Amino acid sequence: MVNISELSAFCDKLGCKITPECSLKEFTTFRIGGPCRALISINSAHSAAELLRYLKANEVRYGVLGRGSNIIVSDEGFDGVILLIGSDFAGITVEDDTIKCQAGALLASACVHAQQHGLTGMENLFGIPGTVGGALFMNAGAYGSEMKDVVASAQYIDENCNICNISAEDMDLSYRHSAFSQRSCIITSVTMKLTKGEPAAIKAAMTECMQKRSSKQPLEYPSAGSTFKRPEGSYASLLIDQCGLKGMSRGGAQVSEKHSGFVINKGDATCSDVLELCEDIKKIVFDKTGFRLELEPVILR
Structure with a gap:
């Protein structure tokens, strides 16, 4: 059981903000979920490592959030501490053809920095609603580009709370997968290597x-982005369309009528609504097509 007063004093020493009994709804793009015991805003790799040591020594459950764009939080919330890798840990530096980002930097901000410095390679990643750390964790991608195309190296905290470095070659990057997703690690910074380009052409792209994105995706509604991973041999949105499930709903959750690859929050959806709808979709798609759909977002409970 976490001792909030002791934890707060420890956070004060590290200069980290702590919010006890914090609702996680406002920290996810789906706008769904209950509270955590405390939310701590990370401000450095050192503070993250120290906090991990403290939490592990005191047997306190913890989870990690970036922008919460690929997360579905349970209605009951999370009975533990959430480490927020966000705006307090979001520095970006550019040197020649290299961009180094603290893990809480928004991927969109990194893309803008690249454009402003005449660096090309990240154009198709622009608009993905997450942090750089989160994007690398899941090897996020869009329109034929992925993080693995630009990442050179990263810094992370391993299972023993040590700060380590890793090269892209050792990250086991593949479709929506990285070595980090198989381990209890926290990415703290990401270095990307790009190529010189023309700023105006990069901005146009x-x-x-x-x-x-705006024309095809339901950006006007809260969601966790693409709801299902791409099954081998087809596309989730195509299968859902073929099964006539566009617009299908459970409570406040609905298969977007604009893009059937997105389950959206129409305004009052619960986690239960979302998960029930997703299970119905998976069953119907399998029964009608033989394809098994797999959730892309992580469920935090």
């Missing part, structure tokens, strides 16, 4: 990418 980013604008086109964002227009494509």
